[in-house]
Amino acid sequence: MSRLIYRCFFYFLGWGLVIILTVFSVASLPGHKQNISPLMTELRGVWLTNVASGVLFMPWALDRALSQLSALNFNTVYPVVWNRGYTFYNSAVAKKVTGSETEPLLSFMHGGKDSLTNLVKIAKTKGLSVIPWFEYGFMAPANSALAREHPTWLAGINVIKSSPLEEINSDFPIQQAWLNPLHPQVQKFIQGLILEVISNYDVDGVQLDDHFGMPVQFGYDRFTVQLYQREHQGKKPPTDPFNPEWMHWRADKITNFVAQIRKSVKAVKPQAKISLSPNSQAFAYKYYLQDWETWVKKGLLDELILQAYRDNQKTFISELEQPAIELARTKIPVAIGISTGTFYNPVNIAQIKKQVQIVRDRHFQGVSFFYWDSLWGYIAPESPRQRRQAFLKMFAAKAIRPL
Amino acid sequence: MPLASVPTKFSFILLWTLATFGGFLLSLLLIEISDRQGINVVESCVGGLAVALPQSLLRKQSTYIWRWVLSTLLGWGVMAMTTGAVGWIVPTPEFFLPRLLWGTTLGVTSGFGLGLAQWWLAIPKSDPWAWQWIVVSSVSWTVALPVGWSVGLFLHHLTRLYLGEVVGLALTWLIVSILTGIKADKFFG
Numbered sequence: 134m135s136r137l138i139y140r141c142f143f144y145f146l147g148w149g150l151v152i153i154l155t156v157f158s159v160a161s162l163p164g165h166k167q168n169i170s171p172l173m174t175e176l177r178g179v180w181l182t183n184v185a186s187g188v189l190f191m192p193w194a195l196d197r198a199l200s201q202l203s204a205l206n207f208n209t210v211y212p213v214v215w216n217r218g219y220t221f222y223n224s225a226v227a228k229k230v231t232g233s234e235t236e237p238l239l240s241f242m243h244g245g246k247d248s249l250t251n252l253v254k255i256a257k258t259k260g261l262s263v264i265p266w267f268e269y270g271f272m273a274p275a276n277s278a279l280a281r282e283h284p285t286w287l288a289g290i291n292v293i294k295s296s297p298l299e300e301i302n303s304d305f306p307i308q309q310a311w312l313n314p315l316h317p318q319v320q321k322f323i324q325g326l327i328l329e330v331i332s333n334y335d336v337d338g339v340q341l342d343d344h345f346g347m348p349v350q351f352g353y354d355r356f357t358v359q360l361y362q363r364e365h366q367g368k369k370p371p372t373d374p375f376n377p378e379w380m381h382w383r384a385d386k387i388t389n390f391v392a393q394i395r396k397s398v399k400a401v402k403p404q405a406k407i408s409l410s411p412n413s414q415a416f417a418y419k420y421y422l423q424d425w426e427t428w429v430k431k432g433l434l435d436e437l438i439l440q441a442y443r444d445n446q447k448t449f450i451s452e453l454e455q456p457a458i459e460l461a462r463t464k465i466p467v468a469i470g471i472s473t474g475t476f477y478n479p480v481n482i483a484q485i486k487k488q489v490q491i492v493r494d495r496h497f498q499g500v501s502f503f504y505w506d507s508l509w510g511y512i513a514p515e516s517p518r519q520r521r522q523a524f525l526k527m528f529a530a531k532a533i534r535p536l
Numbered sequence: 537m538p539l540a541s542v543p544t545k546f547s548f549i550l551l552w553t554l555a556t557f558g559g560f561l562l563s564l565l566l567i568e569i570s571d572r573q574g575i576n577v578v579e580s581c582v583g584g585l586a587v588a589l590p591q592s593l594l595r596k597q598s599t600y601i602w603r604w605v606l607s608t609l610l611g612w613g614v615m616a617m618t619t620g621a622v623g624w625i626v627p628t629p630e631f632f633l634p635r636l637l638w639g640t641t642l643g644v645t646s647g648f649g650l651g652l653a654q655w656w657l658a659i660p661k662s663d664p665w666a667w668q669w670i671v672v673s674s675v676s677w678t679v680a681l682p683v684g685w686s687v688g689l690f691l692h693h694l695t696r697l698y699l700g701e702v703v704g705l706a707l708t709w710l711i712v713s714i715l716t717g718i719k720a721d722k723f724f725g
Contacts, residue, residue, distance in 0.1 A: 479696045511569070511699040514692075516626065518574040 175532040176468040176499025178209035178438070179508060180266060183216055183236065185476060186506045189252075190242045196255055198505060203259035205521060206528035211340050211410075211501065212252055214265040214330055218277030222249035222265075222334070226325040231278045253334050262337040262534055264408050265330050270344030271312040271319070280310035286322075288313035288351040314347050315386045316356055324394055331402050338406030339398065343440060345391075345409070346423030350374045352383050375419075384424040388431070395433045406435040410470055410501070413439070414457035426457040429464055436535075437461050438501050441488075442472035444480070449488060453495060466498035466535035474507040474514075481514045482523045489527055498535040545721055551594055552717035553710070559587035560623065560709040569702050571628055572620040577613050580621035584612030587623075595724050600658050607657035611650035622646045622681055623709065626701040632686055639682030647677025659723050669723055676715035684708025 179202060181188055188194045189212065202210065213221055219236035220227040228234040239248055249265065256263045273279045275290050288311045312319045327339050352361075352370060361370045361382065371379045395407050409425055417423040428434050439458060443449040452458075453469060461467050469492045474480035485502075492500050507513055509520035563586035567579050575583075588608035592601045615621055622642050629635050651673025659666045688704015691697075 476697070481696075511702055512697050514696045514698060516570050516574065516698055516701075517568050518570045 173530070173532045174498070174535050176209060176466065176501065176534050177207045177528055177532060178211055178468070178499070178501030179207060180501065180504045181210055181212040182268065182504050183213050183221060183239070186504065188505050189213070189221060189248060190239060192242065195252055199255050199259050199261060201521070203261055205524050206531050207261065208532060208534045209262045209264060209501070210256060211264050211266040212249070213268045214249060215267040215326060216269050218269070218273040218279040220326065222330065223247040224326060224329055226322065226329050230322055231282070233278065249334055253336060257335065264338045264340050264406065265334070265336055266340040266342065267327065268342060268344065270341060271314050271323070271347065272344045273310050273312060275308035275310045277310070285356065286312050286316055286319045288347055288354050288357065291348050311348060311351055313354060313356060314390055315360060315383070320390050320393070324397060327394060328397055328401060331398050331405050336405070338408055338435065340408040340410060342410045343412045343417060343421065343423065346387055346417065346421035347383060349380065349420050349422055352379070380422060384418065384422040387422060388424055388427055391428055391433050392431065407433065408436040408438065409434050410438040410440055413452055413455055415455070426460065429461045432464070434465055436466050436468070438468045438470045440470040442470065442503065444484065446487065446491070450491060453491070453497070462497070468499040468501055469497055470501050470503055473502045473504065474512065476512050479512060479514050480507070482520055486523060486527060548594070548721040549714065549717040552591070552720050553713040555590035555594060556587055556713035556716070557710050559590045560706065562586045563624070564702070567624050569624055569626060569705060572625050575616060575621045575624050577616045580612045580616030580624065581609050583621060583624050584609045600660070603658040604654065607654045608650070610657070611653035614653070615646050615649055619646050619649070622677070624705070626688065626705070627685055630689070632689060635685045635689055636682045639685045640678055643678040643681035644674055646681070647674040650677070663723065666723065668719065672716055672719040676712045679715065680708045680711035683711060
């Protein structure tokens with residue numbers, strides 16, 4: 134008799150498992166009929182980050198996220214692959230330079246398997262383009278292996294008081310080391326990472342962001358000063374970091390490096406896109422020597438996504454109307470990065486809808502949202518279901534990304 | 537009551553609370569907290585299963601293990617079709633008084649329904665006081681639901697995060713765990 138009971142019990146457990154699997158595959162997807170209408174062209178992207186987010190770490194989370202994004206007619210994901218001195222894929226280049234093949238927790242959670250391979254595989258089956266995002270650019274924590282083992286590569290240490298939005302949950306001052314973008318070994322390392330991603334994965338391109346520059350106060354390290362002196366008949370760099378010629382000289386070096394990256398990427402995969410998600414040109418150039426307007430003019434970029442993370446609608450609109458953006462729109466697809474909120478600054482769905490409409494009214498090529506967890510996670514003001522319904526209304530039919 | 541039974545009873549309440557509350561936390565990996573329309577029967581049953589399985593491990597008589605799971609599933613399944621799966625839903629009202637009233641009403645009916653299903657299928661009728669389980673369940677949910685939903689609303693308003701509502705529901709489950717745990721050992725022996 135007791136054997137019978139146990140059999141019943143385990144039968145029941147099995148049944149429970151079936152239910153769970155059913156929930157995973159069905160309940161997480163919105164029950165909405167696709168509109169059958171001609172495909173429109175619109176970039177609908179989202180950034181997947183490792184900070185304050187479990188999406189890249191939990192084995193089941195990625196599949197669920199990409200399924201939902203696909204069902205809600207998104208077409209692009211920008212997964213982080215370079216953050217805080219670690220790669221988020223198995224990297225031989227990083228292993229050689231930092232001693233770590235990949236971010237340790239990520240490696241542990243995936244049992245040593247390459248998570249980017251998994252992400253690309255799932256995304257492709259869901260019809261999503263993948264553009265790996267080199268979020269940290271030349272930044273690395275001051276205590277990271279990269280910064281500690283290669284002190285001569287550094288342009289300086291920056292104490293960031295008001296952290297960038299991408300840092301999400303760090304409101305306290307943090308020490309960031311900044312790799313010198315002018316240093317040939319730094320360039321070799323960063324370019325090596327980018328080429329590794331382009332060569333080893335079926336990705337649609339790579340994305341650089343606002344950290345792909347150098348804080349204007351830097352450039353007084355030994356290497357940069359010597360380089361400047363070599364090119365200026367022994368003259369020392371101006372003491373004023375905002376000296377126009379000095380700024381121009383450093384920014385040009387970074388531009389040249391971007392040109393070098395583009396050339397090497399295109400040599401490996403001609404159709405791969407070089408995407409950039411910067412701040413406004415004025416800010417990017419003045420404070421980070423990132424002269425992306427020149428990058429656009431020189432044809433170094435294939436896609437631009439302006440970070441317009443503003444709550445105030447007037448400010449948001451003024452960001453979209455900057456001359457550099459107008460110029461970029463005549464050359465390449467330009468989309469707008471919209472904040473869907475963070476833990477400390479939740480954004481309501483009404484604001485998101487309004488901003489998407491503003492972007493559409495001005496005929497931009499699409500939008501990308503920062504970031505996955507605040508699209509319809511618990512850190513949003515509305516329930517996940519309400520948020521998904523709102524996104525489905527905004528993106529009622531599939532759209533293809535701009536070429 | 538012998539003195540030795542005091543720590544035993546306390547241990548049971550602690551284990552029961554861990555099992556119930558832990559089961560709820562586990563269910564959050566499977567179910568998304570939502571409004572009433574967002575939780576269907578299957579999801580409600582999955583939630584019930586996540587809570588009932590660890591609880592059932594505390595039953596000494598194996599005969600009642602699967603009965604406990606089945607009765608809990610039945611309770612949550614019926615609830616999802618009638619009052620709503622109150623353990624995983626957030627009510628629509630954005631004001632405290634309606635939430636308190638709504639929480640009390642749903643708490644008493646849901647607690648009664650769940651307790652009735654469990655009494656019917658999983659509590660030995662040899663105990664003349666078995667019906668008390670229905671009262672315990674009703675009282676627990678009647679107290680816990682309005683409190684949890686109100687705290688959830690407060691936290692939601694305070695932080696502007698829906699997470700506040702989730703924390704409120706977690707509080708509901710914690711209160712239910714403790715209150716039912718006080719009596720559960722009597723029927724789980």
